[in-house]
Amino acid sequence: MDRRVTKKGDDDASGKERPTLKTLAFMTGLGVTTVSRALKDAPEIGAETRRRVQLVAKQIGYRPNRAGVRLRTGKTNVISLVLNTEHELMSFVSDIIYGVTEVIADTPYHLIVTPYSRSQDPLDPVRYLVETGSADGVIISRTQPNDPRARYMLEHGIPFATHGRTDMGLVHPYHDFDNYAFAGEAVRYLAGRGRNRLALVTPPVGLTYYGHTVNGFADALSEVGASEVPFNTVSIDQSIEQIRTRTAQLMRRKDRPDGFVSSAAAATLAIVAGIEDAGLKLGRDVDVVSKQSSELLHLFRRELLVVNENFRLAGSELARAVLGWIGGKDPGSLQSLSTPSEVLPYRG
Amino acid sequence: MDRRVTKKGDDDASGKERPTLKTLAFMTGLGVTTVSRALKDAPEIGAETRRRVQLVAKQIGYRPNRAGVRLRTGKTNVISLVLNTEHELMSFVSDIIYGVTEVIADTPYHLIVTPYSRSQDPLDPVRYLVETGSADGVIISRTQPNDPRARYMLEHGIPFATHGRTDMGLVHPYHDFDNYAFAGEAVRYLAGRGRNRLALVTPPVGLTYYGHTVNGFADALSEVGASEVPFNTVSIDQSIEQIRTRTAQLMRRKDRPDGFVSSAAAATLAIVAGIEDAGLKLGRDVDVVSKQSSELLHLFRRELLVVNENFRLAGSELARAVLGWIGGKDPGSLQSLSTPSEVLPYRG
DNA sequence: TTGGCAATCTGTAACGTTTCAGTATATTGA
DNA sequence: TCAATATACTGAAACGTTACAGATTGCCAA
Numbered sequence: 001m002d003r004r005v006t007k008k009g010d011d012d013a014s015g016k017e018r019p020t021l022k023t024l025a026f027m028t029g030l031g032v033t034t035v036s037r038a039l040k041d042a043p044e045i046g047a048e049t050r051r052r053v054q055l056v057a058k059q060i061g062y063r064p065n066r067a068g069v070r071l072r073t074g075k076t077n078v079i080s081l082v083l084n085t086e087h088e089l090m091s092f093v094s095d096i097i098y099g100v101t102e103v104i105a106d107t108p109y110h111l112i113v114t115p116y117s118r119s120q121d122p123l124d125p126v127r128y129l130v131e132t133g134s135a136d137g138v139i140i141s142r143t144q145p146n147d148p149r150a151r152y153m154l155e156h157g158i159p160f161a162t163h164g165r166t167d168m169g170l171v172h173p174y175h176d177f178d179n180y181a182f183a184g185e186a187v188r189y190l191a192g193r194g195r196n197r198l199a200l201v202t203p204p205v206g207l208t209y210y211g212h213t214v215n216g217f218a219d220a221l222s223e224v225g226a227s228e229v230p231f232n233t234v235s236i237d238q239s240i241e242q243i244r245t246r247t248a249q250l251m252r253r254k255d256r257p258d259g260f261v262s263s264a265a266a267a268t269l270a271i272v273a274g275i276e277d278a279g280l281k282l283g284r285d286v287d288v289v290s291k292q293s294s295e296l297l298h299l300f301r302r303e304l305l306v307v308n309e310n311f312r313l314a315g316s317e318l319a320r321a322v323l324g325w326i327g328g329k330d331p332g333s334l335q336s337l338s339t340p341s342e343v344l345p346y347r348g
Numbered sequence: 349m350d351r352r353v354t355k356k357g358d359d360d361a362s363g364k365e366r367p368t369l370k371t372l373a374f375m376t377g378l379g380v381t382t383v384s385r386a387l388k389d390a391p392e393i394g395a396e397t398r399r400r401v402q403l404v405a406k407q408i409g410y411r412p413n414r415a416g417v418r419l420r421t422g423k424t425n426v427i428s429l430v431l432n433t434e435h436e437l438m439s440f441v442s443d444i445i446y447g448v449t450e451v452i453a454d455t456p457y458h459l460i461v462t463p464y465s466r467s468q469d470p471l472d473p474v475r476y477l478v479e480t481g482s483a484d485g486v487i488i489s490r491t492q493p494n495d496p497r498a499r500y501m502l503e504h505g506i507p508f509a510t511h512g513r514t515d516m517g518l519v520h521p522y523h524d525f526d527n528y529a530f531a532g533e534a535v536r537y538l539a540g541r542g543r544n545r546l547a548l549v550t551p552p553v554g555l556t557y558y559g560h561t562v563n564g565f566a567d568a569l570s571e572v573g574a575s576e577v578p579f580n581t582v583s584i585d586q587s588i589e590q591i592r593t594r595t596a597q598l599m600r601r602k603d604r605p606d607g608f609v610s611s612a613a614a615a616t617l618a619i620v621a622g623i624e625d626a627g628l629k630l631g632r633d634v635d636v637v638s639k640q641s642s643e644l645l646h647l648f649r650r651e652l653l654v655v656n657e658n659f660r661l662a663g664s665e666l667a668r669a670v671l672g673w674i675g676g677k678d679p680g681s682l683q684s685l686s687t688p689s690e691v692l693p694y695r696g
Numbered sequence: 697t698t699g700g701c702a703a704t705c706t707g708t709a710a711c712g713t714t715t716c717a718g719t720a721t722a723t724t725g726a
Numbered sequence: 727t728c729a730a731t732a733t734a735c736t737g738a739a740a741c742g743t744t745a746c747a748g749a750t751t752g753c754c755a756a
Contacts, residue, residue: 018481020742031706036744046704063480067424068742070415071711078460085446090642093442098433101463110482112426112458115449132411133366134458240643269647294438295588299617300648368712379736384714394734416712419741 019062027056039064064108077108079322080135082125082149084142085115087204087237089264091293092141092311096163099315100139107323109136123148130156137322139163143174145208159325161318161334164208173321173334177309179209179263182340183216184223186261186289189305189343191224195259195287199231199250201243201271203263210235213263229257236264243267247274251286262290265297272301289343302346313338367410375404387412414456425456427670428483430473430497432490433463435552435585437612439641440489440659444511447663448487455671457484471496478504485670487511491522493556507673509666509682512556521669521682525657527557527611530688531564532571534609534637537653537691539572543607543635547579547598549591549619551611558583561611577605584612591615595622599634610638613645620649637691650694661686 017023025032030053038045038053039062045053056062070076081100083093100111112135116125122142126149129135136159140149143164153160154170161173183200190198200217203210221228234246250256251274262268268290275286282288283303290297290304293311297304321334365371373380378397386393386401387410393401404410418424429448431441448459460483464473470490474497477483484507488497491512501508502518509521531548538546548565551558569576582594598604599622610616616638623634630636631651638645638652641659645652669682 018479021744022742032742033707033744034705037705040744044704049704061479065419065742066480066482067415067418068711069744071413071419071713071741072743072745074711076415083445085449088442090442091438093445094436094438097431097441097445097461098463101433101461105463110460110462112460113445113449114458115446115453131366131409132414134414240647244647266644269644273647296614296617299588299592299621369714370712380712381714381737382735384712385735388714392734397734413712416741417714419711419743420713420715422741 018065019060020065023060024053024057024062027060028053066108074133076134076136078110078112078135079104079137079139079319080112080114080129082114082116082129082138082140084117084122086118088141089266089293091265095293095311096139096141096315096318099312099317100319101315102312103316103319103323109323123152126152130158137161137326139318139322142204143208144206145211147208159322159331161321161325163314163318165335166208171332173318173325173331175314175317175321175336175338176209177314177338178340179203179212180216180219182291182307182309183213183261184220185340185343186305186307187217187220187226188224189289190259190261190287191220191226193259193287196224196226197229197255197257198226198259198261199229199257201231201260201262201264201267202235204235204237209263217261229255231257234267236262236267238267240266240270240273243270244274244277247271248277251275251278251280256286258286260286260288260290262288265290265292265294268292268297268304269300272304291340298346305343305345307343308341310338366413367408368413368416371408372401372405372410375408376401412456422481424482424484426458426460426483427452427485427487427667428460428462428477430462430464430477430486430488432465432470434466436489437614437641439613443641443659444487444489444663444666447660447665448667449663450660451664451667451671457671471500474500478506485509485674487666487670490552491556492554493559495556507670507679509669509673511662511666513683514556519680521666521673521679523662523665523669523684523686524557525662525686526688527551527560528564528567530639530655530657531561531609532568533688533691534653534655535565535568535574536572537637538607538609538635539568539574541607541635544572544574545577545603545605546574546607546609547577547605549579549608549610549612549615550583552583552585557611565609577603579605582615584610584615586615588614588618588621591618592622592625595619596625599623599626599628604634606634608634608636608638610636613638613640613642616640616645616652617648620652639688646694653691653693655688655691657688658686 021032021035024035035053038050039057066077104111114125116122129138138160141163143162143166145167147166150162150166150172163175165174165176187198203213231250234243260271262271271288272282275282280286282301288304290306291309292306293309297306317336324334325331369380369383372383383401386398387405414425452459462473462477464470477486486508489511491510491514493515495514498510498514498520511523513522513524535546551561579598582591608619610619616636619636620630623630628634630649636652638654639657640654641657645654665684672682673679
């Protein structure tokens, strides 16, 4: 009875509790509304009041309560990165995360990682995010020409960016590496070294950049007059062991290739192992051009020819794109394509 | 005037809006409070009512609003993984994230990644998380014997787990790989192959497992009667180039080692490159035992001797530990140590 | 003097949830 | 039979924020 309980109205500047708008209002002698507006530079607040409020806010280290903002406005200040837990490249995960965090570092945004596994429909995590309103923006990878996730997000009006392009006649932000150019450069480089029977280690079938890579490869082949040694049983998201044994089989055949173009560093390790399993020597019997995202391949074999793909940059670009869309920019203006470096031989 | 604005009370089952407790209350004819309690199996709700509410909730796909819960209770349902954007191993980032997400997949928890860079105090991100109440639990890596972050979080009562142990006489959950055992096994294995002048490529100086590794190395050296070739200028978070050139320098000396123990796969690549730069041959002139977290080293050089460290497991254990602490378990009971595999030579 | 208007500021309600303090009804003990 | 008590439910308040609809003041034109 008559127990003193914490009641509305007793606002102490005593210290230990996190400051809220109410705290600021009490300290400045203003109303909560005024403080709120002063902090976001609303026009109807007097210049001096604005400065005063912002000063006090900085002094006591006021930080808006995310839950309050989110509940009231629906804005989560969260970007979600949707990742496949089985098929993403290790370096991709690490670099893209750092790229994203670099960009959102001086914004109120947090990055959440939303995983999905082989057994799930890739649409699941996206649907979850949209249905629960868990993010203001989404980044997806492993993009397909006809991508249900992109379609779904467009329909539901949530900003997103894709790593890789789609081909549905729909406009959305993306960042992509120019794999058409990569494959072409690789073929031309190999042709320049006299290689003319080339095999392609493709990206995962079904992803958009599979098509880009295959086309770049084919177009350059006919341009330089080289021929393709079919190697369709292999793609980069197979296991190291599979790639290795199939490469070894291929290299034991009479009509073996004298050059490889590989879309990923991990696969390249397996390719080289397979080549050597067959008793052949890299650089003498066969040349390999490979994409890589870190500087490791030249430590592995100096004879390798590499093209660098910068996933950290991809992460930054994707983050910038999503934030841009959230901020109201035209999605069509938030698309970027990264041009491959030249093919780089080892230099001590 | 008299404009009809959306008002309290008009609750439509019309469809497009996300269902809330109010929606459920309306549909079941119960009060919001009752619905809330029924959903969390509170004791004072009748068995049938409970079932009815839960059924309807499932039917219409009710999901509690995170912002509502968070605002009211302070519970964020967020775990934060704090990562250094420059020094973490690539494979570490990727695997630990997947390990964590695996465990939190069937919980309401989200994973946020909180980065910090070389230039920042490692305490900064942790302080941020605590001050803004952005997470219910935190996972940190690069743990030090006297770790200010762990101390800070203990003082502020936020549950956390560390990858690696501390040595401050304070109890908290951790997961660690037994690097003392690893270094010891490595030395014994090398000794078994007749190697007796060994160099250690250490973890970053200052981290707890630096000490564990160094001690395991030293103790096993004296146990087997081998000697150490000092290689203190190198640790695994140096650049590939630095490690490589310093290794080459070392290997050109008369008193060069005939065995290496390396704490990380990336460093091992550089070590091998350095060895070969000096004109020596792996397996003949020198043996290298290395930790690795993916199966790549044997593709790189068959002569390498490897010990596997499972970062995905680490992620899972750390997540389990944090959730356990959040759930009220005794932090002292949430510590785990992972025992290294034996040293594995290549087997075709 | 008055009405109008711009410039500043303010109280209230609402976002969705949980907790507190009840209320209503049925059940029990004596 | 009556009070005590258990059972099952409920409304109101509060978490921190922003949007809405005022309120107050001062100034200027008529």
